[in-house]
Amino acid sequence: MIPISIISFVNKHCKSNPDEEPNKLKKRLKEAVNDKENGVICFKCDQEIWAIGSAVANQGCFSCITGEAGASEDYEIDEVCWS
Ligand SMILES: [Zn+2]
Numbered sequence: 001m002i003p004i005s006i007i008s009f010v011n012k013h014c015k016s017n018p019d020e021e022p023n024k025l026k027k028r029l030k031e032a033v034n035d036k037e038n039g040v041i042c043f044k045c046d047q048e049i050w051a052i053g054s055a056v057a058n059q060g061c062f063s064c065i066t067g068e069a070g071a072s073e074d075y076e077i078d079e080v081c082w083s
Pocket of ligand 1: 042043046047060061062065
């Protein structure tokens with residue numbers, strides 16, 4: 001995945017989603033990062049969660065949230081971007 005900092009993702013996401021509250025999104029991202037660091041797993045399978053997807057959608061891994069297998073062109077928060 002492509003590493004991105006929380007603040008850069010918030011700016012990017014809020015530009016394309018003007019209804020999103022930047023502070024709330026930032027808070028959800030921080031929670032998702034904490035969850036991932038604490039080893040929280042996907043709601044559907046037993047993979048590690050995708051922090052960005054967990055902040056904007058369900059607490060799940062990339063494949064279960066998006067239905068796609070490849071995540072190489074998608075973003076993940078830099079501090080939990082392990083693969
Ligand atoms: Zn999953």
